[in-house]
Amino acid sequence: MARTNTILEVRNLSVNYVTLEGVIRAVRNLSFKLYEGESLCVVGESGSGKSTVGLAIIRALPSNAVIESGEIILEGKNLLKLSDEVMSREIRGKKISMIFQDPAATFNPLFTIGQTLSDVIKYHLGIKDKHELGKRVISMLRTVGLPDPERVARSYPHELSGGMLQRAAIAVALSTNPRVLIADEPTTMLDVTLQAQILDLLAKLKEEFNLSVIFITHNLGVAAEVCDRVLVMYAGIAFELGPCSDVLLNPLHPYTRKLLECVPRAHRKVEKLKYIPGMLPDPRNLPTGCPFAPRCDEAMEICRKSLPKLVEVKPDHKVACHKYS
Amino acid sequence: MTLLEVINLRKYFPIRRGILGRVVGYVKAVDGVSFRISEDEVFSLVGESGSGKTTVARCILRLYEPTDGKIVFEGKDITKLKGKELKDYRRKVQAVFQNPFLSLNPRMRIVDIVAEPLLAHMKISRNEARKEAIELLERVGLSSSLARRFPSDLSGGQAQRVAIARALALKPRLIILDEPTSALDVSVQAQILNLLDDLRKEFKLSYLLISHDLSVVRYISDYVAVMYLGKIVESAPTEELFSNPLHPYTKALLSAVPEPDPRLKKLRKRISLPGEPPSAINPPSGCRLHPRCPYATERCKREEPELKHVGGNHYVRCWLL
Numbered sequence: 001m002a003r004t005n006t007i008l009e010v011r012n013l014s015v016n017y018v019t020l021e022g023v024i025r026a027v028r029n030l031s032f033k034l035y036e037g038e039s040l041c042v043v044g045e046s047g048s049g050k051s052t053v054g055l056a057i058i059r060a061l062p063s064n065a066v067i068e069s070g071e072i073i074l075e076g077k078n079l080l081k082l083s084d085e086v087m088s089r090e091i092r093g094k095k096i097s098m099i100f101q102d103p104a105a106t107f108n109p110l111f112t113i114g115q116t117l118s119d120v121i122k123y124h125l126g127i128k129d130k131h132e133l134g135k136r137v138i139s140m141l142r143t144v145g146l147p148d149p150e151r152v153a154r155s156y157p158h159e160l161s162g163g164m165l166q167r168a169a170i171a172v173a174l175s176t177n178p179r180v181l182i183a184d185e186p187t188t189m190l191d192v193t194l195q196a197q198i199l200d201l202l203a204k205l206k207e208e209f210n211l212s213v214i215f216i217t218h219n220l221g222v223a224a225e226v227c228d229r230v231l232v233m234y235a236g237i238a239f240e241l242g243p244c245s246d247v248l249l250n251p252l253h254p255y256t257r258k259l260l261e262c263v264p265r266a267h268r269k270v271e272k273l274k275y276i277p278g279m280l281p282d283p284r285n286l287p288t289g290c291p292f293a294p295r296c297d298e299a300m301e302i303c304r305k306s307l308p309k310l311v312e313v314k315p316d317h318k319v320a321c322h323k324y325s
Numbered sequence: 326m327t328l329l330e331v332i333n334l335r336k337y338f339p340i341r342r343g344i345l346g347r348v349v350g351y352v353k354a355v356d357g358v359s360f361r362i363s364e365d366e367v368f369s370l371v372g373e374s375g376s377g378k379t380t381v382a383r384c385i386l387r388l389y390e391p392t393d394g395k396i397v398f399e400g401k402d403i404t405k406l407k408g409k410e411l412k413d414y415r416r417k418v419q420a421v422f423q424n425p426f427l428s429l430n431p432r433m434r435i436v437d438i439v440a441e442p443l444l445a446h447m448k449i450s451r452n453e454a455r456k457e458a459i460e461l462l463e464r465v466g467l468s469s470s471l472a473r474r475f476p477s478d479l480s481g482g483q484a485q486r487v488a489i490a491r492a493l494a495l496k497p498r499l500i501i502l503d504e505p506t507s508a509l510d511v512s513v514q515a516q517i518l519n520l521l522d523d524l525r526k527e528f529k530l531s532y533l534l535i536s537h538d539l540s541v542v543r544y545i546s547d548y549v550a551v552m553y554l555g556k557i558v559e560s561a562p563t564e565e566l567f568s569n570p571l572h573p574y575t576k577a578l579l580s581a582v583p584e585p586d587p588r589l590k591k592l593r594k595r596i597s598l599p600g601e602p603p604s605a606i607n608p609p610s611g612c613r614l615h616p617r618c619p620y621a622t623e624r625c626k627r628e629e630p631e632l633k634h635v636g637g638n639h640y641v642r643c644w645l646l
Contacts, residue, residue, distance in 0.1 A: 045510040045511065045512060046510055147600075161601055163601055164601070191373035191374055191537060192373070192537070192539070192578060192581040192582055193373065193577060193578060193581045193597075193598050194373075194601065195581065195583075196580075196581035196583075196595065196597060197597065199583075200597070218510065218511070219583065220511075220585040221582065221583030221584050221585045222583045223585070224583060224584060224585045224586070224587050225583040225584075244587065245587040248585055248586065248587055249586070249587060249588070258512070259511060259512060260585060262511055262512055262514070262515035263511055263515075263540070263585055264514075264515070264518065264538075264540040264541050264543065264544040265540050265543070265544075265584065265585075265586075266539040266540040266542075266543055266567070266579060266582040266584070267567075267579075267582070267584045267586075267589050268586070268589065269543070269564065269567075270543075270544055272519070273515045273518060273519055273544060274515065275512065275515035275516045275519060276512040276515070276516075277516075279480050279482060279483075279513065280480075280510065280512075
């Protein structure tokens, strides 16, 4: 992929959640760039902080979240410094849109798909003419491949199936011609044949709308399917970042390698699955040093003492592991 | 030796309308399903939501009364069992469900959850039952220090281990695994799949695995049946099914599974099915897949194909063969 411009940059982002049982350090010192026209996958298991990254970018974190440090730069502006008013009028839903695992999250159940879609277009694009709005609504619903868009526009969210509702949510997200789309597990609730349809649709629309995409998923197969680059996260930390095929074929971090070994495959016979002993660390009580050290068979003295930095080991391929420093 | 045979099983759910609750139609969740599970076999039913796979499992567990058909276990039709015979059957067939936090009583201690079936079926004291429960917990990889804890203290993987220990407690012949790893992270899923595989050999168990995840199915099963809208459309020994799928639905399903290895991705040809599965209230005429099938002919719209034997232990329900 040609190295083009950076469209979005996350610098040293740290996010905590304050709970009654203690502070959860969801994201720690995360930095990455999103290049124009690429799709970057954020991959991780539960508690890796991958969804927090998405919500932090559009500043839609729950109220108990605290952004400890960091900058999120879009077109030279630090989004974390913008007022709420500017954020909601000019950024969220306008320049950066997001779709979710549960497409119903996009919609208010009391409004029809058409009402929601036309409200978004009216608010962000300032189109007031009813006839023009209606035309845009129908054309967006058609763009995402919904059959009978007139009927869909009149439907309430509960009247659509999961696959159709996710298409409608994509229509809402793209109706404002955003620069960046954040897709948080958009196919996790869908059956595989529908998942394939939605992934194909997103790939097509990415070209059509000239989008840069951050795709958040736990499924390495989905990552291989849709992404140019992969960012592997574990317990809030970026472990590995590099070109998709490079990371998946020649993983450098022990966690990435082991994670790939424990995925059962439908397209190849596996005699005995390997597994990672132990479990994910308690987010309220993270070990000092590398959070993977207790489960890592290559862990050294230093791994238990200090957190490794993300460093470039091969061209464009970064890894955070003491093995390489 | 056949352990369980399902013969022409049907389960229709009535749709009731109005204040009199008049029956206006039926959801044909399972519509004529037959299969056989041998001793020491892992048999998988795969399909997408609405295919009826869980309904089949629930009929076998006697959680649903079948509308029609027989379920023969160790030579006896279990659909009519009562009293002591039914209790005996329940001891031999156990289940593990998708979400362990919904299937474990949140107000019971782990050790008592596993001891409960022993107390219900065996004439033993509570202390003896607890001792056995602790042994079972250790066998599934849980330290005995967790025994006095409650389910909410456990992670998803640990809770699923408790559910497995409970299912093992009565030394069953068959365990029905309904999406046992769908709620787990991949690194934990691999642990549970390997545990299930080891236990099967050690306890001489058969499994009926219900799953939508073809990669899990390929890893753990001996024989696979694919369901679509209440019917089995193809069934074959696992490696045969995955290397030589014949039904268009099986091909589409398999080709839709994303593959993490970028090298295999290029070799794969995607067969896509347009649209979504239709409703099981008024399933399409003829072959149920015909409105979505890229190869459908006139005949597929009119006549329903039978499950045809195509060699080995491979059966396909399609006019094209």
